[in-house]
Every structure is written in structure tokens, then in C-alpha cells.
Amino acid sequence: MASALKNLSDYNSDNLIDISEKKFGLVVAEWNKAITDTLCKGAYDTLIKHGAMPENIIRNTVSGSFELSFGAQLLAQSDEIDVVICLGVVIKGETKHDDYICHAVAQGITQVSLKYNKPVIFGLVTTNDEQQAWDRAGGKHGNKGIEAAATAIHMLGICE
Ligand SMILES: Nc1c(NC[C@H](O)[C@H](O)[C@H](O)CO)[nH]c(=O)[nH]c1=O
Numbered sequence: 001m002a003s004a005l006k007n008l009s010d011y012n013s014d015n016l017i018d019i020s021e022k023k024f025g026l027v028v029a030e031w032n033k034a035i036t037d038t039l040c041k042g043a044y045d046t047l048i049k050h051g052a053m054p055e056n057i058i059r060n061t062v063s064g065s066f067e068l069s070f071g072a073q074l075l076a077q078s079d080e081i082d083v084v085i086c087l088g089v090v091i092k093g094e095t096k097h098d099d100y101i102c103h104a105v106a107q108g109i110t111q112v113s114l115k116y117n118k119p120v121i122f123g124l125v126t127t128n129d130e131q132q133a134w135d136r137a138g139g140k141h142g143n144k145g146i147e148a149a150a151t152a153i154h155m156l157g158i159c160e
């Protein structure tokens with residue numbers, strides 16, 4: 001469903017599990033840093049809101065979204081991490097480079113999730129322009145970081 005029809009910050013908060021002892025890995029791309037930092041704050045605040053402990057949230061940064069898969073693997077391979085949230089913003093340019101990045105990240109984090117048997121959340125904003133990205137980082141369509149954190153909590157409930 002298009003983000004215009006379902007706000008990214010809206011999620012079902014009923015019946016969430018106790019996450020006070022769960023360990024979260026955040027991997028954040030530095031490209032489009034002002035936007036990815038906003039996504040990260042949304043995700044972090046959502047985890048804390050629902051009972052995660054600050055000391056149980058690890059944030060790592062990678063250069064760009066293409067490196068999110070590797071950053072996710074570095075965290076997912078640790079027995080100390082229960083779920084990884086990947087956050088990035090890929091804005092279309094003049095060429096098809098954005099397509100290659102987005103497809104690589106989708107495939108890469110899927111492989112990491114299956115290899116280490118733990119959720120790796122696809123918090124990638126993929127837009128045609130910067131305004132669309134801001135619209136999904138606390139703007140009119142909500143915050144994809146909030147969506148990613150809520151997804152992480154829901155998936156931990158499924159894993160229990
Ligand atoms: N154009 C964007 C990039 N490009 C950089 C790549 O992600 C990667 O770091 C580079 O190709 C070297 O491997 N990254 C984003 O996150 N967002 C963009 O819009």
C-alpha cells in the first residue's frame with residue numbers, strides 16, 4: 001500500500017512483547033545524513049517508547065546504503081544481537097545507479113537475515129527526489145524509522 005494511503009508512523013501497538021532484555025542493532029547509512037539521522041531518531045525513540053533499554057541498542061554507521069548489508073552482517077553474526085534494523089535513503093539520480101543499490105540492499109539483507117536466522121529490517125527509503133525522502137522521514141507520510149522499529153518488535157514477537 002502506498003505511503004500516501006498508509007502513514008509510516010501508524011502501527012498496531014497491541015500485544016507487543018516485553019523487549020526490555022532484547023538487543024537491537026541499528027545500521028545507518030551516512031549518505032543523506034540529515035534524513036537518515038531523522039529515520040534513526042524515529043526508530044530509537046520507538047524502541048525506547050516500548051521498553052527497550054538504551055544500553056541494549058547499538059548504532060553503527062556505514063558509508064552508503066550499499067554497505068548496509070555488510071553492516072547488518074557485522075551485527076547479525078553476534079549472539080548478543082536479537083534483531084538488526086537497516087536505515088538508509090537512496091535518491092534517484094541521472095542513471096540507474098539507485099536501482100542497483102536498492103536491489104543489492106534488498107537481496108543482501110535478506111541473505112543476512114536467513115543466514116543468521118534473525119530479523120533484519122529493510123528500513124530503506126527509495127525516492128525520486130529529496131522531498132519525497134523528507135516526506136517519509138517525519139513528514140506527511142510519517143517516519144520510516146518508526147515503521148522499521150515497530151516491525152522489529154513485531155518480528156521479535158514472532159520469533160519467541
Ligand atoms: N546515491 C546514494 C548512495 N550512493 C553510494 C552507495 O550507497 C555506496 O556507498 C557507493 O556506491 C560505494 O559502494 N548511497 C545512498 O545511501 N544514497 C544515495 O542516494
Ligand SMILES: CC(=O)[C@@H](O)COP(=O)(O)O
Nearest residue numbers: 091093094095096097098
Ligand atoms: C543513487 C546514487 O548513487 C546517485 O548519487 C547516483 O547519481 P547518478 O545516477 O546521477 O550518477
